[in-house]
Amino acid sequence: MNTFHKEERLCSKKSLDLLFQNGSSFLLYPYRITYLFVDEPHQYPAQVVINVAKKRFKHAVARNLIKRRTREAYRLHKTSLLYPFLLGKQELLLLSIQYIGKEIAEYAFFEKKLISVFQKLALEIRS
RNA sequence: CCAGCAAGCCGUUCUAUCGCUCGUUAGCAUUUGCUAGUGAGAGGAAAGUCCGGGCAACACAGAGCAUCUCGCUUCCUAACGGGAAGGCAUUGGGGAUUGAAGACCUGAAUGACGGAAAGUGCCACAGAAAAUAAACCGCCCCUGUAGUACACACAUUAUGCAGCAAUGCAGCAGAAUUGUGUUACUACAGGGGCAAGGGUGAAAACGUGGGGUAAGAGCUCACGAGCUUCCCGAGUGAUCGGGAUUUUGGUAAACCCCGGGAGUUGAAAGACCAAAUAGGCUAACAUUUCAAGUUCACUUGAAGUUAAUGGCUGCUCGCCAAACGUUAGUGGGUAGGUCGUUAGAGAUAAAUGGCAACAUUUAUACUAGAUUAAUGAUAGAAAUCCCAAUGCAAAUUGGGAUACAGAACCCGGCUUAUAGGCUUGCUUUUUUA
RNA sequence: CGGGAUGUAGCGUAGCCAGGUAUCGCGCCAGCAUGGGGUGCUGGAGGUCGGAAGUUCGAAUCUUCUCAUCCCGA
Numbered sequence: 320m321n322t323f324h325k326e327e328r329l330c331s332k333k334s335l336d337l338l339f340q341n342g343s344s345f346l347l348y349p350y351r352i353t354y355l356f357v358d359e360p361h362q363y364p365a366q367v368v369i370n371v372a373k374k375r376f377k378h379a380v381a382r383n384l385i386k387r388r389t390r391e392a393y394r395l396h397k398t399s400l401l402y403p404f405l406l407g408k409q410e411l412l413l414l415s416i417q418y419i420g421k422e423i424a425e426y427a428f429f430e431k432k433l434i435s436v437f438q439k440l441a442l443e444i445r446s
Numbered sequence: 447c448c449a450g451c452a453a454g455c456c457g458u459u460c461u462a463u464c465g466c467u468c469g470u471u472a473g474c475a476u477u478u479g480c481u482a483g484u485g486a487g488a489g490g491a492a493a494g495u496c497c498g499g500g501c502a503a504c505a506c507a508g509a510g511c512a513u514c515u516c517g518c519u520u521c522c523u524a525a526c527g528g529g530a531a532g533g534c535a536u537u538g539g540g541g542a543u544u545g546a547a548g549a550c551c552u553g554a555a556u557g558a559c560g561g562a563a564a565g566u567g568c569c570a571c572a573g574a575a576a577a578u579a580a581a582c583c584g585c586c587c588c589u590g591u592a593g594u595a596c597a598c599a600c601a602u603u604a605u606g607c608a609g610c611a612a613u614g615c616a617g618c619a620g621a622a623u624u625g626u627g628u629u630a631c632u633a634c635a636g637g638g639g640c641a642a643g644g645g646u647g648a649a650a651a652c653g654u655g656g657g658g659u660a661a662g663a664g665c666u667c668a669c670g671a672g673c674u675u676c677c678c679g680a681g682u683g684a685u686c687g688g689g690a691u692u693u694u695g696g697u698a699a700a701c702c703c704c705g706g707g708a709g710u711u712g713a714a715a716g717a718c719c720a721a722a723u724a725g726g727c728u729a730a731c732a733u734u735u736c737a738a739g740u741u742c743a744c745u746u747g748a749a750g751u752u753a754a755u756g757g758c759u760g761c762u763c764g765c766c767a768a769a770c771g772u773u774a775g776u777g778g779g780u781a782g783g784u785c786g787u788u789a790g791a792g793a794u795a796a797a798u799g800g801c802a803a804c805a806u807u808u809a810u811a812c813u814a815g816a817u818u819a820a821u822g823a824u825a826g827a828a829a830u831c832c833c834a835a836u837g838c839a840a841a842u843u844g845g846g847a848u849a850c851a852g853a854a855c856c857c858g859g860c861u862u863a864u865a866g867g868c869u870u871g872c873u874u875u876u877u878u879a
Numbered sequence: 880c881g882g883g884a885u886g887u888a889g890c891g892u893a894g895c896c897a898g899g900u901a902u903c904g905c906g907c908c909a910g911c912a913u914g915g916g917g918u919g920c921u922g923g924a925g926g927u928c929g930g931a932a933g934u935u936c937g938a939a940u941c942u943u944c945u946c947a948u949c950c951c952g953a
Binding site: 329390392 | 821
């Protein structure tokens with residue numbers, strides 16, 4: 320079920336403030352990951368926001384391309400690599416993926432890196 | 447044929463799988479959602495936010511001042527700093543004429559292109575002088591002093607000059623010398639006239655020639671160049687042609703003057719929906735200072751009507767309002783949702799009018815609408831271009847490239863970015879005839 | 880989406896309104912002083928004023944376009 324609906328995205332301003340003030344984070348080039356568990360009713364086990372800074376990429380075309388490729392990689396691999404670790408938990412996972420690279424890479428690079436992000440996130444959750 | 451410049455146009459296509467946003471149909475379910483089918487889904491600049499409008503809220507008795515902005519003419523347009531046609535200026539090209547140029551003809555590019563005789567300011571360095579012309583050099587006139595002269599006049603006398611000498615020459619019709627005066631010249635000083643000439647500079651007070659004068663000067667004349675105003679003619683007009691008058695450096699993307707325009711704020715505008723607390727609004731009470739009384743926070747009397755504050759959305763005048771607090775009512779910031787929000791000064795095609803921008807009429811289709819923000823990923827094929835190899839060529843094989851860039855309320859422009867291709871016009875070079 | 884500011888030598892700045900010569904401090908180089916270094920004194924080099932056009936005789940300065948950086952408004 321490789322969907323990516325509105326409920327899987329993190330839109331609420333309150334939740335965003337909560338995430339960036341209290342969330343834990345780690346760095347895995349070219350991404351900075353911030354995450355937090357909250358006790359709220361939910362349909363999917365995680366909500367994600369993808370972020371590319373205007374400071375690093377001036378043109379809107381470049382920012383959109385990075386976000387689209389990251390989103391595509393997230394969509395294709397979340398069910399197999401992310402959701403299994405969240406089955407035991409009752410809380411909702413708020414997740415932020417910030418792109419801090421300097422260049423626009425090919426899709427294969429995004430895919431490889433995001434898979435390792437999921438693996439590291441699973442380790443953090445267990446500990 | 448190649449290259450360059452200018453203007454206009456196009457600016458990748460198809461298939462499969464998995465996904466995203468919006469609409470729609472059917473079923474399940476009935477706040478809402480799920481499943482299946484089906485339709486639509488970025489640009490010529492969506493960009494920069496440089497102008498102009500629509501739309502919305504607030505404001506708007508009046509007068510003056512300031513600020514910003516535009517600037518040849520006529521027209522187009524909802525409007526514009528945009529566009530069209532024209533005028534003028536500048537630049538470089540071609541043609542004709544000519545010894546060579548210029549005036550002339552032609553087509554092109556560029557122009558923030560009102561006013562410098564309304565006023566003020568500025569014009570470094572250099573240069574005599576940088577703007578009511580002045581007078582450093584220079585030219586000319588007058589006066590004084592000094593000097594010079596194979597010049598002239600008067601006075602004075604008989605020798606004077608050259609040569610080693612003999613001698614020669616000049617001389618009483620007056621030499622030399624000395625003195626006085628005149629004239630001419632030179633120098634200095636003073637007074638006056640002139641602006642012709644002066645290596646500078648980005649720029650020098652109209653240019654050339656003749657006359658004129660003490661020397662000179664548009665002082666005057668001829669030819670040429672230009673300004674202002676007036677008259678006549680052509681044009682809707684900018685302006686152009688002719689005549690008269692006349693000779694006034696540049697700079698307004700310096701201040702400024704003249705004429706036209708501008709209320710302020712922007713979709714985070716604004717309207718609506720449901721629950722609670724503030725602020726706001728409305729009504730009532732209350733009110734600043736002094737004195738007296740007393741139950742000590744009220745009453746009575748008097749004074750003041752000013753100052754300070756706020757509004758008229760740049761400022762001033764002028765006009766208007768009435769503080770802070772308590773109580774009651776009303777109302778609904780922010781967060782969430784709906785609308786605003788995509789059918790329009792629109793697009794495409796044809797006809798008519800107009801040099802054109804554009805306008806009118808008819809027909810056709812409905813063509814993105816997100817809101818942490820939708821167009822993506824993977825695989826394959828085609829198209830165009832480039833490179834390499836093979837080949838006379840056509841072509842084949844392999845490799846590479848396909849730009850600039852992503853709607854956010856909507857339109858009209860401008861500006862900037864842009865791989866590659868197409869059309870039209872102009873220019874230059876080479877080759878062939 | 881809207882509004883505003885700044886780009887000058889290796890670094891930080893003045894000059895811009897009112898156009899002709901680019902200033903100061905730190906740093907750098909050389910010399911003096913010291914046995915040597917630091918401190919001190921003296922002298923010197925180094926900037927096409929972010930870029931491109933235009934106005935002007937002349938532009939860091941005036942005008943237009945453009946690039947970059949920073950700030951403000953939820």
